[in-house]
């Protein structure tokens with residue numbers, strides 16, 4: 001099939017490259033001409049495992065190309081995915097200006113039937129607005145359908161998630177739209193939920209809000225574990241083995257972040273408010289998430305006493321491992337909180353430093369984790385990269401001013417740390433002092 005993807009970020013590029021791999025001819029469009037030029041030169045603007053090779057192979061086979069022109073993409077493609085950003089507009093609502101601009105641009109260029117698919121995460125009823133926008137701007141009498149096909153990939157394992165999804169959700173209003181999307185996704189052999197557009201939109205928001213709720217739930221439990229000296233990892237394991245609960249998203253830590261959970265939860269609260277429902281549960285989920293960062297700062301204060309003038313080494317800046325994405329990373333929030341207390345910060349992340357340099361001020365970025373440790377008063381683990389799990393901890397101990405690790409991701413075993421002679425403070429587990 002001939003496909004266009006408008007918006008070539010984490011979701012757009014992965015979707016484009018994977019659909020090309022499935023044998024379709026795909027044009028990825030972006031209004032950032034620098035990004036498109038870089039892509040044409042073979043430079044991939046984001047880090048996602050396997051993406052560079054996948055893009056390279058598909059470009060070579062002429063199944064994948066890049067453009068800044070929505071006009072050319074609409075002309076060449078029967079199915080057009082909208083995958084632009086839908087960030088928080090500042091008051092909790094999703095900012096849908098990108099969606100509106102793209103819908104209007106598509107409409108102006110519609111000459112014959114096209115299926116326009118919302119891939120971006122959008123509040124329920126956005127599909128209605130997309131339809132209205134297209135009807136307002138369309139020049140001729142071309143037929144079109146709007147559909148919703150929310151994306152569930154996770155950064156860091158995006159290609160595998162796209163190619164082997166737990167489910168594919170399709171919100172449609174016509175047989176033609178349904179048949180096109182079923183044909184497109186048939187090669188993935190995944191369960192497909194076919195529903196209406198509003199339900200599909202809501203499935204995505206509700207899924208992300210539910211996962212955020214799971215994280216806040218276990219973080220709240222970790223606070224009880226801290227006081228009772230129970231072990232939150234054991235509690236989570238014991239809970240998660242119950243199939244009704246499941247193991248996923250039960251890792252206590254420094255709270256959820258990233259470009260999706262915080263804004264999607266806010267957007268759902270906001271649209272619910274607009275519709276007259278006060279989604280108090282989700283407001284509390286957000287509060288617990290924010291409180292978790294304060295609790296971590298308290299742990300650092302509790303082990304260092306005075307933070308002002310101390311040097312804190314931070315391992316991890318990305319919001320999760322295997323990505324360079326630092327948008328809404330809790331690591332960055334913590335760095336800012338610690339700087340406000342007067343700490344000097346040294347930091348390292350395997351992939352996130354290029355982007356972090358443009359955002360963080362007064363941080364000493366180091367080439368490797370051991371340089372972060374050298375002369376620091378303590379080490380703080382903010383992201384659970386495998387590289388940090390495999391550190392030479394005896395070397396770490398020698399380089400630190402004092403053998404103190406505060407582990408915001410519970411990546412080490414407390415007993416092992418005790419034997420190595422560390423003071424080891426983690427989340428929801430007994431401190432090793």
Ligand SMILES: NC(=O)c1ccc[n+]([C@@H]2O[C@H](COP(=O)([O-])OP(=O)(O)OC[C@H]3O[C@@H](n4cnc5c(N)ncnc54)[C@H](O)[C@@H]3O)[C@@H](O)[C@H]2O)c1
Pocket residue numbers: 006007008009010011012029030031032035083084085086098101102119120121122151152153154155259260
């Ligand atoms: N990142 C994820 O893990 C993830 C997962 C599932 C769903 N989503 C959703 O997918 C959407 C995209 O997320 P992302 O992380 O890929 O965002 P992103 O910021 O990485 O990419 C968005 C791209 O759209 C481009 N763009 C913006 N306005 C445009 C316009 N008018 N015309 C053409 N291009 C335009 C931007 O330049 C950017 O390259 C969001 O709604 C997000 O919530 C993201």
